[in-house]
Amino acid sequence: MKLAVIVGTVRANRQSLKEAQWVLKAANAMDGVETTLIDLADYPLPFFSEPISPRNNPERKIEPAVQKWLDAISGHDAYVFITPEYNHSIPGVLKNAIDYLTTELARKPSTVVSHGTVGGARATMHLKEILSESRSVVIPYQVAFIGMSEGLDDEGNLKPELAANPYGPNAALKTALDELKWYSDALAAARNK
Numbered sequence: 001m002k003l004a005v006i007v008g009t010v011r012a013n014r015q016s017l018k019e020a021q022w023v024l025k026a027a028n029a030m031d032g033v034e035t036t037l038i039d040l041a042d043y044p045l046p047f048f049s050e051p052i053s054p055r056n057n058p059e060r061k062i063e064p065a066v067q068k069w070l071d072a073i074s075g076h077d078a079y080v081f082i083t084p085e086y087n088h089s090i091p092g093v094l095k096n097a098i099d100y101l102t103t104e105l106a107r108k109p110s111t112v113v114s115h116g117t118v119g120g121a122r123a124t125m126h127l128k129e130i131l132s133e134s135r136s137v138v139i140p141y142q143v144a145f146i147g148m149s150e151g152l153d154d155e156g157n158l159k160p161e162l163a164a165n166p167y168g169p170n171a172a173l174k175t176a177l178d179e180l181k182w183y184s185d186a187l188a189a190a191r192n193k
């Protein structure tokens with residue numbers, strides 16, 4: 001499974017980066033998984049203003065900055081989106097980046113790892129709908145991490161007291177990644193038929 005972990009915020013001092021590091025460590029420990037970090041901060045995009053929906057525009061003219069983002073997101077088998085909750089939804093920068101996509105996520109599985117006062121659960125519910133409309137196969141497992149900024153150190157290591165909990169964040173993440181791999185293998189085989 002070629003897995004892309006997408007960091008959905010760009011602000012200075014953002015917490016989402018360390019949640020992404022936590023996910024990358026867990027994914028890198030799995031057999032048959034190759035990971036790439038895609039940080040939206042490396043893909044500055046203008047506000048979407050194309051004259052026609054890109055999915056319905058055979059004449060689409062793609063700006064170099066947009067092409068760089070599309071190239072980054074293509075070529076993976078599965079996706080983990082890291083999002084906090086901004087005003088009970090996903091950050092605008094993440095929604096804007098997704099609005100540029102056409103078939104990059106099609107028939108490929110994705111999940112969400114979120115954080116916030118209620119674990120980012122409301123943002124996750126929005127993002128799952130957005131990803132589904134973006135043609136991704138959104139799996140029925142995700143991670144909503146309450147207390148993430150205190151629970152992880154700056155390198156994305158879980159605090160020992162949380163790591164010791166068999167029902168804690170590591171267990172939820174393992175389930176989500178194992179399921180993502182299952183769907184990824186199944187869908188890759190189907191796409192290759």
Ligand SMILES: Cc1cc2nc3c(=O)[nH]c(=O)nc-3n(C[C@H](O)[C@H](O)[C@H](O)COP(=O)(O)O)c2cc1C
Binds near residue numbers: 010085116118
């Ligand atoms: C504009 C803005 C809106 C926010 N709205 C919410 C919210 O609705 N619910 C919540 O739990 N946290 C909210 N927060 C707190 C963020 O979830 C928290 O700051 C988180 O660390 C943001 O992710 P980031 O550090 O990667 O930017 C908000 C933060 C910002 C900056």
